Amino acid sequence: METGRREFVKKALTGLFVLFGLGFLVPAIRVFTPGADREKELTFFPLIAEDEIPRAGVRKAELSIMIAGKVRKTRLFIVSSPEGPQVLSATCTHLGCLVNYSKEKHEFICPCHGGRYDQNGRNIAGPPPAPLTRFPLKMQDGIMYAGIKV
Numbered sequence: 001m002e003t004g005r006r007e008f009v010k011k012a013l014t015g016l017f018v019l020f021g022l023g024f025l026v027p028a029i030r031v032f033t034p035g036a037d038r039e040k041e042l043t044f045f046p047l048i049a050e051d052e053i054p055r056a057g058v059r060k061a062e063l064s065i066m067i068a069g070k071v072r073k074t075r076l077f078i079v080s081s082p083e084g085p086q087v088l089s090a091t092c093t094h095l096g097c098l099v100n101y102s103k104e105k106h107e108f109i110c111p112c113h114g115g116r117y118d119q120n121g122r123n124i125a126g127p128p129p130a131p132l133t134r135f136p137l138k139m140q141d142g143i144m145y146a147g148i149k150v
Contacts, residue, residue: 044138044145047076047087053144054080058101058119060090067150076135076146077101077108079119087146088121089133099132108132 045063053059063074075090075098088108090098097112107124108117115126122131136147 041149042136042147043150044136044147047137047144047146048078050139050142050144053085054078056080057103060101061087063146063148065148065150074148078144079121081120085137085144086120087135087137087144089135091133092128093123093130093132094126094128 045065047061047063048059057080059078061076061078063076065072065074077088077090079086079088090108092099092110092112092115094110094113094115097110099108099110099115099117101108106119108119108121110116110126110128113127115128116124117128117132118124120131121134123129138145138147
């Protein structure tokens, strides 16, 4: 049995509309289904003793976290500010290179593409599209904890 051109086009368009509809249906199912796509939970990890927090300037720190049996190291900066200490990621928001802090310029500088951030982590020059990530922190029993989504 031979299919005419009109019948073929009709079936092809119907198939495309079904696939297009499934493209919207699958993400909607994920939103309403609990489980693997849940938002990551914020967990606080010990970072530094309260008496080691810099009173002025910036201090480099590293946090080792065990996730799913693997150790993940995260480089951070503890920054002294008038509002109190803040914890910034050392990962550039452009392409993920590790930034360095320049004491002379009071800036974080990305060696990969010249991105620059001020001491509060705001991007001030170069290609970075966003400021450095700021981690929530809390003090408990003389220890500073950094909050990370895991």
